[in-house]
Amino acid sequence: xxxxxxxAMHTIAEDRIIHSLHGYFLRPGDIEEEITFSVDRIxxxxxxxTRRVQAYQKGQPIFSMIASFQDEDPGLDHQAVMPEGIxxxxxxxxxxxxxxxxxxxxxxxxxxTRAFDLRHHPSSVYATVDGDPVPHQAVWMRALDRLPDDPNxxxxxxxxxxxxxxxxxVMRAHGISWATPGLKMxxxxxxxxxHRFHRADEWFLYSQxxxxxxxxxxxxxxxxxxxxxxxxxxxxxEGMIRVPE
Numbered sequence: 167x168x169x170x171x172x173x174a175m176h177t178i179a180e181d182r183i184i185h186s187l188h189g190y191f192l193r194p195g196d197i198e199e200e201i202t203f204s205v206d207r208i209x210x211x212x213x214x215x216t217r218r219v220q221a222y223q224k225g226q227p228i229f230s231m232i233a234s235f236q237d238e239d240p241g242l243d244h245q246a247v248m249p250e251g252i253x254x255x256x257x258x259x260x261x262x263x264x265x266x267x268x269x270x271x272x273x274x275x276x277x278x279t280r281a282f283d284l285r286h287h288p289s290s291v292y293a294t295v296d297g298d299p300v301p302h303q304a305v306w307m308r309a310l311d312r313l314p315d316d317p318n319x320x321x322x323x324x325x326x327x328x329x330x331x332x333x334x335x336v337m338r339a340h341g342i343s344w345a346t347p348g349l350k351m352x353x354x355x356x357x358x359x360x361h362r363f364h365r366a367d368e369w370f371l372y373s374q375x376x377x378x379x380x381x382x383x384x385x386x387x388x389x390x391x392x393x394x395x396x397x398x399x400x401x402x403x404e405g406m407i408r409v410p411e
Contacts, residue, residue, distance in 0.1 A: 167191075167229065167356060168326035173203040174217035174233045175318045182215055182235045184321055186359045189231035191352065199223045213237050245361065245397035246389060248371065255306035255369050255393075258285035264292060272344070282307050282327050291334050293345045301339035302375040305331050309367040323366035324390065324399060325358055332356075333405040335376035336384030340409075348410035354383065357402045364390075364398040382408050 167189050175184060195201070201221050208216040214236050221229040261284050265277040273292070285306040289296045307327050313319060333351060342349065364370055374388040388401035 167231065167329065168322040169201065170203060170219040170221055170229060170231045171233060171325050172318065172322045173205050174219050174231075174235075175322070177205050177207060177217060178215055178235050182237055184233055184318070184360060185236050186357070187231055187233040187325065188355070188357045189229060190355045191229055193223075193226060193228040194352070195221075195228050196223055201228070208232070213239065248391040248395040248397070249304060249373050252287050252304050252306075252371060255283075255285050255308075258287060258306065259290075260285055261290070261292070264290050268293070280330075281309060281311075281323075282330065283310050284330060286331075291337055291343045293343055295338055295341045295343050299339050299341045301335045301377075302373075303331075303335055303338055304374065305334075305372045306369055307372055308369045311367070313365070313367045317363060320364070320366045321360055324360070324364070324370075327366065328358055328372070328388065328390070328399070328401045329353055329356060329403070331372065332374055332386045332388050332401060332403045333376075333384055333407065335374045335386050336379050336405070336407055339376055339379070342407075342409060346409060350406070350408040352406045354404050354406055359400045360398070361400065362392075362396055362398050364392045364396070369393045370398060379407065382406055 171184060171187055201223055204220045206218040208218050214234060217233050219231045220227050262277045265273040287304045309323060371391045372388055374386055376384055376386045378385050383404055384407045385404045389397060390399040392398055
């Protein structure tokens with residue numbers, strides 16, 4: 167999704183900024199195979215541009231997305247308020263801290279190979295779900311390494327990070343951890359709206375909630391805030407979630 171967004175950005179003038187994307191994950195991707203991206207120039211108007219991007223592996227589409235871009239224009243300005251009572255990220259354990267000492271390939275991947283630091287509140291759902299089952303959580307995130315100054319790269323990196331934990335409120339509502347035997351999950355569709363700029367290598371709070379789950383699908387909504395309370399982006403995703411009877 168992030169790569170598709172970058173592909174679309176490469177066809178747009180620098181002063182026209184991505185403000186939304188709507189994508190569908192069509193088939194599983196293979197990390198051993200190259201991905202080919204096709205960008206269609208759907209529309210270029212006076213203020214907005216639209217691009218359609220298809221991602222292919224082995225000649226088959228695995229991801230399809232439409233993204234919209236806009237000039238920076240003056241206009242009305244308001245935002246939702248950042249949730250209160252969330253501890254600072256430095257006071258919460260990282261994924262590496264939580265998963266340290268667990269001898270499992272998935273634990274190694276989550277703890278050591280992710281490009282982002284994730285710090286959950288009230289706690290992670292990697293191995294267990296602590297506390298009462300509730301359909302909401304908050305996760306502090308930032309890229310582990312300093313990124314180049316290209317603003318489009320930071321917007322794409324936020325899109326990349328927005329998929330990490332967005333379905334976890336569905337899991338938390340039912341006391342389901344990632345370690346649940348037989349759990350099968352996959353992102354189905356993903357929508358994102360960028361409101362204001364934020365560097366992906368600086369802490370941001372991802373506030374998440376799930377309003378509904380039914381029929382093997384769960385819906386989650388998210389808001390991304392800078393550490394100073396600025397609303398950066400909004401996210402919605404529906405995913406497949408199947409748990410053995």
